[in-house]
Amino acid sequence: MKNILELREEIDKGNVTKEELFNNSVDMAKKYQEKYNSFVTILDNYEGIDSNSILSGIPYAMKDNVSTKGILTTGSSNILANYVPVYDATIYEKLKEAGAVLVGKTVLDELAIGGTGTTGHTGVVLNPWDKTRQIGGSSAGSAAAVALGIVPFAIGSDTGDSIRKPAAFGGVVGFKPTYGRISRYGLFAFASSLDHLGVFARNVKDVAIVTDIVKGHDSKDMTSLPDDDREYSKLLDNDVTGRKLFYIKEALENNDNDPEMEKIIENFKVVIEKCKTLGIEVCEESIDKDLLKAMYPTYKAISCAEVTSNDANLTGIHFGVRGEGNTPDEIIMDARTKGFCELIKRRFVLGSYILQRENQEKLFLNACRVRRMIVDRVNELFREYDGIIMPAAEGIAPKLEYESDMLSDKFLILGNHMVIGNFGGYPSITIPSGFVDNMPVGINITGRVKEDDVVLNIANKIEGSMEYANQVAKEMK
Amino acid sequence: MYKVVIGLEVHCELKSNSKNFSSARNSYSTVPNSNVSVVDLAFPGILPVVNKEAVRNSIKMALAMNCEVPEYLTFERKNYFYPDLPKGYQITQFKHPIGINGYVMINVNGEDKKVEILDTHLEEDTASLEHYNAYSLIDYNRCGVPLLETVTAPCINSADEAIAFLETLRSIFLYTDTSYARSDRGQIRCDVNVSLMEEDALELGTKVEIKNINSFSSVREAIICEVARQTEILSNGGKISQETRRYDENTNETYLMRSKEDALDYKYFTDPNLPPVKISREWVNEIKDEIPRLQYERSLLYINDYAISRKDAYTIVREKEISDYYEECISLGGDPQLVCNWLTGSVIGNMNKMGLTITDISLTPNMLVELIKLINDGKISGKQGKDVLEKSLETGKTPSQLVSEMGLSQITDENEIRNIVIDVINENLNLVEDYKAGKRVFDYFIGQIMKKTRGRANPVITSRILKEELDK
Secondary structure (H helix, E strand, C coil): CCCHHHHHHHHHHCCCCHHHHHHHHHHHHHHHHHHHCCEEEECCCCCCCCCCCCCCCCEEEEECCECCCCCCCCCCCHHHCCCCCCCCCHHHHHHHHCCCEEEEEECCCHHHCCCCCCCCCCCCCEECCEEEEECCCCCHHHHHHHHCCCCCEEEEEECCCCCHHHHHHHCCEEEECCCCCCCCCCECCCCCCCCEEEEEECCHHHHHHHHHHHCCCCCCCCCCCCCCCCCHHHCCCCCCCCCEEEEEHHHHCCCCCCHHHHHHHHHHHHHHHHHHHCCCEEEEECCCHHHHHCHHHHHHHHHHHHHHHHHHHCCCCCCCCCCCCCCHHHHHHHHHHHHCCHHHHHHHHHHHHHHCHHHHHHHHHHHHHHHHHHHHHHHHHHCCCCEEEEECCCCCCCECCCCCCCCCHHHHHHCCHHHHHHHCCCCEEEEEEEEECCEEEEEEEEECCCCHHHHHHHHHHHHHCCCCCCCCCHHHC | CEEEEEEEEEEEECCCCECCCCCCECCCCCCCCCCCCCCCCCCCCCCCCCCHHHHHHHHHHHHHCCCECCCEECCEEEECCCCCCCCCEEEECCCCCCEEEEEEEEEECCEEEEEEEEEEEEEECCCEEEECCCCEEEECCCCCCEEEEEEECCCECCHHHHHHHHHHHHHHHHHCCCCCCCHHHCCEEEEEEEEEEECCCCCCCCCEEEEEECCHHHHHHHHHHHHHHHHHHHHCCCCCCCEEEEEECCCCEEEEEEEHHHCCCCCCEECCCCCCEECCHHHHHHHHHHCCCCHHHHHHHHHHCCCCCHHHHHHHHCCHHHHHHHHHHHHCCCCHHHHHHHHHHHHHHHHHHHCCCCCCCCCCHHHHHHHHHHHHCCCCCHHHHHHHHHHHHHHCCCHHHHHHHCCCCCECCHHHHHHHHHHHHHHCHHHHHHHHCCCCCHHHHHHHHHHHHCCCECHHHHHHHHHHHHHC
């Protein structure tokens, strides 16, 4: 399975046409669809625009919560099962302009709410490395499509760890840049203050190449950052000697002697040794455990509050699947009752409760304060360190029916630390770091705001010290 | 009798090229759903971008109402489900309105009164709905139009005061050029809070809110009938319950919409898509400098400094354009009282007859001042002045041009007049005898002279010389 630069060369040399590449991807997508269910929509016809961009003619997949004019975009939800957008998301516009070729729209956890890849309205997405396991979510289909080698890159979105967790479970690279680096215009909102768009690929360089194309200020998104005029893909080989990273001591305390967690930590320690040989200093730092254990509830409170408001546009009145009834209230109630899965409805109720006048101070505003405290503490550490380095997950991809013990330290801290990247809007990347029990695992690097280039640079160097770049799911080899 | 306490919440659509948070046109249209963008319809993935022009206009209004303007521009979401609100929330300002703690001076039947402004905040208008028996129609043209909501303190004590405030507020919108403020287009609408209290009571009575009244005359009617309703309840020993009512123009009654218990919780929270924007003091000052002298201040100036009557002053300030016209005449050296007389009399009279506005008429302030000077200098008579004014309105020609074209310029040369006088006397020697005999023939002579000069002989000089000649 070739990466972007290899495909570029093939196209430029005339060894393969863009249309052939598209057809190859479509054929593979169709071949694996029944088995792994990565896609909501696989496109039929090649529609490429010629350009001088490095991405011209490169096939890719897009998460089905990004608005694509004229192409069904469901958010993997029944309420949008028939929704065809009338406008393009900025990220899609940029990729189109660059000549990248959309192959299909990928399955997500319904409306990006969830982290298992099991709640999309078209069914469960399976892990290409082991069909009995989750790929993780919410960007499940995008992770699987890249892991299967259907496309060299895919677009995902990340509100808690929705790119970086499935990347780890799928053995691929997943990156979300600084908040505001990629315009959110056209991304179906989950929790606006935490939502990021980002990129999956099978190596860091490809991720950087795609990010270079899709990043940039957008007048349609008031939270988008000014251009940083850096070409990340050109800065990947910078010297990393003297860079300093830390890991969170409390996250790696395996108090229950969990055997799987132990293997994760062992894998992580190998990576730390690699870092040292690269001249990167890695230290242990402590963060108040109460604060760490508050990450998940804080995330839950903020994201549920925001999503209940963000998804209030899904009424079936103006678009989407129309409900039945005699009054507007009845029609809306019917559409929303039938349109959402139970998990989402529960989160809406929770969010609504959290925002209620009498609860808002205690639940919502306090969550916002805790978010601030966590970010303040990390920023304090970032005065000394260039980034955090951590295992991307507390274990390997869980079995499909698995449910976490949501009150355990393992889940609350090691399983959810990547949300720090969303709280602070930090650039954050997961790269594969080997295998535990024959399943891929990954490490995560999170850096300072607006230092996307530094994070990619460090990740590229670490990737280069290991042999997991460009890997495709085992069954496919 | 109870004391009436009224607080008003006035919604007014602001002028701007595009809507408050989208690029759709902000313009009144009778074609439904013709000014609509994906943002207005809340398609998944859309984001709001705040309109600088709308913010500028809201700051202008805040300053014109003597409000404090916050350091940062921030917006909250007001969450509720209704088909006129596609996003399921309205973007509004809850925590830091664009203006707080202001006041507006009004004049009610000759008495000045200060109406306190609690806050004025920028939000977006909703779509308009038309309900039929079996269905409703939605027009999204209005959806997302910048809307400024101004909230007064409960300091208004009569329907007259309420109307005076609303008229004054509308004038501020018009004077600052921030809104068309036309109630026939629903651009200015009002919620009225009414409560009654015993004359000597210390605490306000229970308030009742009457929602969405579309014309000022309906505001008056709604207040009168709500006061009557509450008076009756209280007089019979009853209690007012806190509730929201709606006024029906057809029956002239208010009807219960919802009680306090059913009040909605809008779950306000900061809109994460709209980061705080610093409002620089330089910008605020720049906007402040653009605010012209307002209606109330102008009427005071005209009455106190120009010594014109209250009635005339109000006639002039009713429309900013007329007031501007008047002031330009003054700055060109026109006498305030004379300009006022001509403006409120012939100019406005003819203008209305012709169906024009002051900005459409061809008589410029320069021309009016020139006309008044021609009369003052005795070049033409007042009566001729009126003819010249009408001709000028018709043709756009300057008064002096018309005076010469119409052959109107007065003869003031004494020798010339004397010659004519002598001519007329010679032609009517028989009447000179009558004159000397004390008969009333003087006016006949004047008439003959005017006939000869086509009315151009200066009447004062003519009269003096005629007398001299007859008395010889």
